[in-house]
Amino acid sequence: MALLRVRLKVLVTVTMVNVFLFLLIARHSGRDKGYLDKVRIPSKPFWNKITPSSGYWNRQQQVLDFQNNPFFANHTVGDLPDWLNVTHVSFNACRIDTRVTAQVKDYSSLPLRFKDFLLYMHCRYYPILVDQPDICRDPPFLLLAVKSVASHFDRRQAIRQTWGQAGLVANRTVVTIFLLGKTSTSDHHPDLSAMLSYESERHRDIIQWDYRDSFFNLTVKEVLFLDWIQTRCPGASFIFKGDDDVFVNTFAILKFLAGLSPTKADELFVGDVITNAGPHRDKKVKYFIPESVFIGSYPPYAGGGGYLFSASVAARLHVASRRVVLYPIDDVYTGMCLLKAGLGPEMHKGFKTFNIEEKYRSNPCVYKGLILVHPRTPQEMIQIWSWLNQPDLNCQ
Ligand SMILES: *[C@@H]1O[C@H](CO)[C@@H](O)[C@H](O)[C@H]1NC(C)=O
Ligand SMILES: *[C@@H]1O[C@H](CO)[C@@H](O)[C@H](O)[C@H]1NC(C)=O
Ligand SMILES: *[C@@H]1O[C@H](CO)[C@@H](O)[C@H](O)[C@H]1NC(C)=O
Ligand SMILES: *[C@@H]1O[C@H](CO)[C@@H](O)[C@H](O)[C@H]1NC(C)=O
Numbered sequence: 001m002a003l004l005r006v007r008l009k010v011l012v013t014v015t016m017v018n019v020f021l022f023l024l025i026a027r028h029s030g031r032d033k034g035y036l037d038k039v040r041i042p043s044k045p046f047w048n049k050i051t052p053s054s055g056y057w058n059r060q061q062q063v064l065d066f067q068n069n070p071f072f073a074n075h076t077v078g079d080l081p082d083w084l085n086v087t088h089v090s091f092n093a094c095r096i097d098t099r100v101t102a103q104v105k106d107y108s109s110l111p112l113r114f115k116d117f118l119l120y121m122h123c124r125y126y127p128i129l130v131d132q133p134d135i136c137r138d139p140p141f142l143l144l145a146v147k148s149v150a151s152h153f154d155r156r157q158a159i160r161q162t163w164g165q166a167g168l169v170a171n172r173t174v175v176t177i178f179l180l181g182k183t184s185t186s187d188h189h190p191d192l193s194a195m196l197s198y199e200s201e202r203h204r205d206i207i208q209w210d211y212r213d214s215f216f217n218l219t220v221k222e223v224l225f226l227d228w229i230q231t232r233c234p235g236a237s238f239i240f241k242g243d244d245d246v247f248v249n250t251f252a253i254l255k256f257l258a259g260l261s262p263t264k265a266d267e268l269f270v271g272d273v274i275t276n277a278g279p280h281r282d283k284k285v286k287y288f289i290p291e292s293v294f295i296g297s298y299p300p301y302a303g304g305g306g307y308l309f310s311a312s313v314a315a316r317l318h319v320a321s322r323r324v325v326l327y328p329i330d331d332v333y334t335g336m337c338l339l340k341a342g343l344g345p346e347m348h349k350g351f352k353t354f355n356i357e358e359k360y361r362s363n364p365c366v367y368k369g370l371i372l373v374h375p376r377t378p379q380e381m382i383q384i385w386s387w388l389n390q391p392d393l394n395c396q
Contacts, residue, residue: 139235271302301335
């Protein structure tokens with residue numbers, strides 16, 4: 001009798017547990033069913049075959065993206081189409097790439113500067129000729145890097161005497177350097193090498209690389225400078241990079257930087273930002289780019305007259321730049337690298353790369369509130385700087 005009662009008890013317990021489990025599973029599968037209804041299963045393969053773009057730059061970028069894709073790096077994907085199976089970026093010594101003559105459809109009718117650019121587009125490394133290895137031994141708060149060319153002696157001198165004064169400015173350390181390529185006599189330039197050596201000896205602020213200084217090679221200057229920061233000046237807190245025909249209010253930069261929160265300062269990239277732009281298709285424009293070279297629109301970018309960024313952004317741009325194919329317009333290229341790094345430029349109204357209204361140009365007080373004005377001659381730089389340093393300058 002006692003045994004029967006025990007068996008009955010076990011039976012009832014097991015049944016109850018079963019019913020409980022059943023209810024639990026039923027509830028869950030009911031929920032799963034509802035959930036499954038919402039899942040969309042693709043009817044076609046969800047990947048795309050990479051089809052080559054008709055723009056040469058775009059195609060090179062597809063190759064670079066493919067090579068940098070960590071998935072493909074570890075998986076064989078069968079035979080690659082020829083256009084994708086190339087190593088085209090050389091971080092080392094560099095040779096002319098004559099294949100482009102056949103790969104850009106209207107190559108022979110392009111302006112010479114495009115031919116020059118395309119033949120060396122894969123080259124990013126050029127030896128340094130003049131360096132200042134110890135210039136950042138004491139890491140400066142602000143590094144001012146000015147794009148210049150050999151013949152602009154007067155612009156560099158005006159900058160040294162004014163907004164590019166190295167040393168202590170408003171109790172902050174500032175280092176100024178000038179970034180140069182080579183202007184060679186084979187391009188019918190006068191031989192200025194002796195004067196340049198003298199200048200470099202005297203001021204020790206010239207950085208020069210062994211490549212041809214030209215408008216389309218400003219991007220080379222950009223990538224070489226990004227390398228240079230990492231090797232020679234990684235400790236600079238902020239970097240300003242700009243042209244040698246701009247006036248910069250260094251005091252205004254330092255004041256602006258002093259007001260930033262630490263997070264903001266870390267991710268800083270500010271300038272005169274251009275959005276919704278794309279390549280000019282008019283052959284007569286300086287910025288003309290043919291469809292055979294690039295298709296698509298430009299990411300937001302800060303005008304190359306001058307922009308300001310942090311050490312950490314410099315490091316991230318340096319990494320990203322290795323994943324972006326050189327583009328003939330340097331400020332657009334920097335915008336592309338920012339995008340690759342998951343960053344974007346921020347607009348600052350104090351950067352006037354398209355000048356200010358004529359009626360304000362000789363008003364000293366206007367310059368107090370600005371960070372950058374383009375363009376200004378050496379003489380104008382000296383005039384504006386003296387205005388800013390007038391102790392009795394009374395601006396309301
Ligand atoms: C690819 O392989 C390398 C070395 O074997 C490994 O370190 C890396 O994590 C792999 N990447 C992926 C995405 O599997
Ligand atoms: C890439 O091309 C080379 C010959 O240039 C060939 O040996 C190699 O197998 C190709 N790789 C793939 C993945 O197709
Ligand atoms: C100057 O800067 C240093 C450190 O950068 C700081 O310790 C000092 O207080 C500053 N002096 C003035 C007068 O602001
Ligand atoms: C850029 O510099 C390289 C190396 O000096 C030169 O061969 C090439 O023609 C230059 N490109 C342009 C567009 O000037």
